[in-house]
Structures are given as C-alpha cells and as structure tokens.
Amino acid sequence: MHWDEFVSAIRTDMNDNNTASPKYSNALLYGYFRSAIYDVSMYFPRRFDHIVLEVDPGDAKKFALPSDFIEEIVVECPEDTALSERRTRPGYKRTPANRPLLYEISGDHLYLDADPGGSAVLLTYNGVHGLPASPEDTAFTVTNPDRDIELLSLYVKALINQRERTKQASLDRFKLGSSDRQDNPIAPEVTDYFAEYREKIADRSGGAVFLQRTRKYR
Numbered sequence: 001m002h003w004d005e006f007v008s009a010i011r012t013d014m015n016d017n018n019t020a021s022p023k024y025s026n027a028l029l030y031g032y033f034r035s036a037i038y039d040v041s042m043y044f045p046r047r048f049d050h051i052v053l054e055v056d057p058g059d060a061k062k063f064a065l066p067s068d069f070i071e072e073i074v075v076e077c078p079e080d081t082a083l084s085e086r087r088t089r090p091g092y093k094r095t096p097a098n099r100p101l102l103y104e105i106s107g108d109h110l111y112l113d114a115d116p117g118g119s120a121v122l123l124t125y126n127g128v129h130g131l132p133a134s135p136e137d138t139a140f141t142v143t144n145p146d147r148d149i150e151l152l153s154l155y156v157k158a159l160i161n162q163r164e165r166t167k168q169a170s171l172d173r174f175k176l177g178s179s180d181r182q183d184n185p186i187a188p189e190v191t192d193y194f195a196e197y198r199e200k201i202a203d204r205s206g207g208a209v210f211l212q213r214t215r216k217y218r
Contacts, residue, residue, distance in 0.1 A: 158193035
C-alpha cells in the first residue's frame with residue numbers, strides 16, 4: 001500500500017470526503033501515522049539483515065547503531081562468526097582478547113571487547129518500519145505487512161477521535177450548566193478504537209499485551 005492510499009482510506013473511514021479542503025491535513029495524518037509506526041513496530045518490527053555498522057573515528061571498538069534500531073538479533077564479526085552479549089557480573093575481571101568475542105549495547109552505540117582489526121561488524125536486528133520522507137511523499141510504500149495495516153489504521157483513527165474529543169470538551173467547559181464533561185459523546189469511540197487495537201495485538205501475539213517493554217525506540 002502506498003502512503004496516499006493509506007491517507008485516502010483513513011479519510012473515507014472518517015467521512016472526510018472534501019478533497020479540495022480536507023478536514024484532516026496530510027501533515028496531521030503524517031504525525032499520527034508516525035506515532036502508529038513507532039508503536040506497532042515495538043510489537044511487530046521490521047527485520048534488517050547483515051547491516052554493516054560504522055566505526056567511531058576515535059575508537060576502533062565503538063560502532064554507531066542504526067537510527068531505526070530496536071533490538072539486536074545477531075552480531076557478527078567477522079561475517080558468519082556470531083558474538084555473544086557481554087554481561088556484567090560482580091567480581092568478574094575482563095581480560096583482553098585477541099579478536100572480538102563479546103559485544104555490549106549502550107545508548108546509541110555497540111561496543112566490542114577487542115579491536116576487530118578491520119573486519120566488518122554486521123548487525124541483524126529488529127527495527128522500526130519505514131516512514132514517508134514527508135507528508136507529500138505519495139509514492140512511499142508502507143513497509144508493514146498487509147496484515148498490520150489495520151493496526152496502523154486503528155491507531156491513527158483513535159488519535160483523530162481523541163483530537164475531536166479534546167476540541168469538544170474545550171467547548172463544553174464554557175457552556176453554562178455543563179461543567180460535568182463525563183458524558184462527552186465522542187469518548188466511547190476513542191475508547192473503542194484503542195481497545196480494538198490492543199485486542200488485535202493480543203490476538204496476534206497469542207497472549208497478553210505487556211505495557212513495559214525491554215527497550216524503547218530512541
């Protein structure tokens with residue numbers, strides 16, 4: 001699916017059919033789509049295989065992680081030689097190695113326990129799905145599988161309804177005799193969209209949705 005097709009489908013679902021002056025601009029939908037991509041990618045990421053990492057000019061054992069990195073799958077150095085994750089243990093003394101055996105991830109970088117000596121460091125990892133270059137990048141192809149498009153759509157529509165509810169609540173606040181805002185008619189729609197989104201993630205995951213994740217996208 002292309003980006004313009006996704007936008008058109010959202011506007012159709014939200015009855016935003018004024019093509020000359022749509023209620024929801026491309027920029028607004030792009031922002032919501034960006035949030036949806038980040039969230040869905042935490043559950044169903046995009047896999048990247050054998051990506052060569054760039055070494056830090058000042059440290060031969062330090063390598064920059066890709067900007068869309070979420071979680072590593074395999075670290076190789078040299079190619080076809082998998083490294084183990086280095087784990088810190090109390091009282092453990094590190095000994096210098098002749099070649100890389102262990103790696104450690106901290107912040108935006110990956111660190112080796114030894115100088116790779118010019119060998120490439122290859123990373124296979126789970127990452128964030130792609131985003132259009134701009135709100136007007138109509139030719140962009142959504143990288144999520146077709147089965148995940150519904151999740152993106154539910155998330156975007158939930159944010160749209162949340163926006164409408166906020167606008168309506170602001171108006172209700174200043175109406176005489178309407179200080180109680182618990183009966184906002186848009187609230188159920190917002191709740192249902194996000195509830196359906198979480199239910200479908202739970203169905204796809206085969207269990208409960210955990211609100212705490214091991215690693216957040218930076």
